[in-house]
Amino acid sequence: MKLLRHDLHLLSGVYVLDAMDSDLERDRYQRHLARCQSCSAEVRGLREVTTRMAMAAALQPPSALHGKVLADVRRTRQLPPAADAQPRPGRWRGRLSGWLPRLALAVATAGVAAAVVLGIILVGTQHRLSIAQAENHAIAQVLAAPDARVLTRPTSAGGTATIIVSPSERELIVTTAGLRALPASQVYQAWLINPRRTRPAGLLPAPAGGKTRPLLATGLLPGDQLGLTIEPAGGTAKPTTTPILVIPLRA
């Protein structure tokens, strides 16, 4: 464990360069960041270095860009401030109290499978709050996105998967209920499937009470479908079994 921690600390540079090898690795580091104050301070400093490197690469943008962007701006609604945008002393409690009403509101707005989703996510929150702070925040953002949609589908391994997808945030949340229990040597793995490229989207956490804690998948692209497969523990780089579920996420 010590070794692992040490290893994670050294990833700060790779992280600020967006050079992580996989989303899995990045997600793991982000969870670590949420708990490691010295790491987040280091990341803050190193990010200012990358900003200088960006400024040093400045070029005259194409002249048409200005007009295109302003036209976009005129027809695009802005996101409201996040509930926890204000820094506050009781950070923990602040996050949670800001989070739950938003979550409830968003789920109510989404309207579908509301009770199920809220139940699942609350179980997750209470159990893993200290670990999943950053993740929860990101999940709340997906739920609060104006274009968030909820999809529930049965899987061929029994049970159902519920997906909340926000094309504008380019993220989605996967929760499941009643999936067949797997031996320790296997795991359910999520995928973003695209004709061009299929990317691993994370491993479903071990179920508690038949339900899995929400998994956040990022980097959604137009045309992606969500897939679930059963893979060897630890996951794989490419699907090796027939998916138990494939859902189009049509943006």
Added chain:
Amino acid sequence: MMAMDPRDIPRAQPEAVPGRGGEPDLDGLLAQVARGDEAAFEAVYGRLAGAAYGLIRKVVRDPAQSEEVAQEVLLEVWRTASRFDPAKGSAATWVMTIAHRRAIDRVRSVTATAARDHLVAEPAPASDEVAEAVEASLDRERVRHCLDGLTELQRESITLAYYGGYSYRQVAGLLGATLSSIKTRIRDGLIRMRDCLGVSG
């Protein structure tokens, strides 16, 4: 590294220089953008569009695709301005972080094109490719100076990852080094850059 005659460097506009007094302004502008102020957005555009576009070009390379990504990024700045938190870093950093991520998303989502295959064969994008740059030459000069202060492995790892858009595993492959040594070189190099540039950590 090529030496640069300081007389060749056009004078940077004071407000175009990040982290040197201009910064609180940019933070304030973003707060106005969050309230729907289009004029403030235009000001942010004027200050950061060049850097965002230049960074994206470095990574994506193709001008048309770079323009598309830049358009997405700048719209994202407008759309999500309310999520900018000055406690977590400067406004310029927030925008450049979005720009870099979107550029990386683009190159990693597109199946390796002939152009990028070609790039693998000819690694190490030259760091003086920014001749047509229009502003922030002070930054350019300082960054160049600080990059020059790194070991070769540190410098190449950092520029291949950041400007080249390669993952650290790909960087390790290109440089014939182990993953853990690349990881360490990148971190050590960036810490040295941080101290050299005098940015606050």
